[in-house]
Amino acid sequence: MPVNPIPQREPVNELLSGTVSRVDRSFFLSSSLLPGAELIVQGEIILRYGIPYLFKPQWSIVPDLVVLDYGDTMAGELAWDFLMMSSHLYPRSDVLGYRNDGADEMVPLKQLDFDSPYDVFVYRAPGDREPLARLSALIESASDGFPERLLQHLPRFPSLGDWQSRG
Numbered sequence: 001m002p003v004n005p006i007p008q009r010e011p012v013n014e015l016l017s018g019t020v021s022r023v024d025r026s027f028f029l030s031s032s033l034l035p036g037a038e039l040i041v042q043g044e045i046i047l048r049y050g051i052p053y054l055f056k057p058q059w060s061i062v063p064d065l066v067v068l069d070y071g072d073t074m075a076g077e078l079a080w081d082f083l084m085m086s087s088h089l090y091p092r093s094d095v096l097g098y099r100n101d102g103a104d105e106m107v108p109l110k111q112l113d114f115d116s117p118y119d120v121f122v123y124r125a126p127g128d129r130e131p132l133a134r135l136s137a138l139i140e141s142a143s144d145g146f147p148e149r150l151l152q153h154l155p156r157f158p159s160l161g162d163w164q165s166r167g
Contacts, residue, residue, distance in 0.1 A: 007065070010075040011062050011076075012063075012076060012080045013047070014047040014149065015045075015046055016045060016146070016147065018030065018045055019031065019039070020045065020122050020132070021033055021039060022040050023036065023037045023160065027122070027133040027136055028135065028139045028160070028163070029139070029150075029154070030140055035160070037160070040122075045123070045124065046124070046128075047122060047150060049120060049149065050062050050100050050119035050121055051083070051113070052116045052118070054112060057116060061107055062099075062100075063097040064097045065079060065096040067093060069090055091108070092109070093109050094106050098129045100121065100131060100134065119134050120135040120154045121133070137155045137156065137157050138150065138154050138155070139156075139159065139163060140156060
């Protein structure tokens with residue numbers, strides 16, 4: 001019986017042009033530097049999404065390979081779509097990826113919290129394992145030009161003042 005080869009590990013990468021700014025301890029994505037903010041990076045950046053651990057919300061994993069309990073594997077967009085739509089059907093399956101601290105990790109799906117907000121991380125290059133920053137919000141008056149997945153997982157505010165007064 002032929003065995004399917006294991007695919008290369010591949011996280012979902014979204015390449016976009018933008019600015020990452022820091023105000024106090026929070027990082028923001030916008031099209032230009034925010035007033036009174038520290039510039040972290042500007043230009044081409046990579047976004048990836050971290051799924052939080054159940055009972056350990058300070059940790060999240062950026063998935064790059066899913067191994068089903070019966071042996072099938074998937075990576076990239078196929079793995080992401082599976083995790084979003086069908087992960088509850090295979091709780092004993094595993095996800096491989098990198099934690100938010102850059103450590104290589106393998107976690108059973110039943111140990112991930114798919115219902116909590118996901119982390120949105122910024123990376124400089126496709127090969128980077130440790131994120132440059134975890135974003136707190138998108139600061140833009142319009143959502144045009146931003147990936148749908150980003151808009152789904154990162155709150156958007158028209159201005160930094162709106163984010164600060166969110167109460």
